[in-house]
Amino acid sequence: MATHSVHENRGWHPMSMVAFTSLLVGACFAALWVITLADLPDNKPTNIAYGCIALALLSTTAAIFTWLTRHLHHSPLLPDHTDAEVSRYLKKVRG
Numbered sequence: 869m870a871t872h873s874v875h876e877n878r879g880w881h882p883m884s885m886v887a888f889t890s891l892l893v894g895a896c897f898a899a900l901w902v903i904t905l906a907d908l909p910d911n912k913p914t915n916i917a918y919g920c921i922a923l924a925l926l927s928t929t930a931a932i933f934t935w936l937t938r939h940l941h942h943s944p945l946l947p948d949h950t951d952a953e954v955s956r957y958l959k960k961v962r963g
Contacts, residue, residue, distance in 0.1 A: 881940060887932035894925030 901918035904911060 881936055883932055883936055887929045887936070890925045890932070891929040894922050894929060897922035897925060 897918050901915065901922050904915050904918055908914065
């Protein structure tokens with residue numbers, strides 16, 4: 869019986885979950901940044917902190933998804949159901 873990696877069975881890579889979580893948290897910090905810009909214009913350290921955290925998390929998300937796209941040779945979020953992908957998978961599983 870051929871052995872194959874776990875993420876081939878599920879159709880997603882574990883780093884996709886890390887990137888998705890950082891995307892959600894980054895979006896929350898971006899919303900906090902916009903709210904503090906409008907509500908607290910005098911509180912510059914909070915505005916700068918929220919903006920930097922949001923930028924760092926969203927950049928991390930983009931970097932992880934870019935790396936996964938190149939590593940998996942297809943989108944890390946959506947499975948690729950083309951003939952080339954099916955033959956690659958079968959070749960990898962069957963050996």
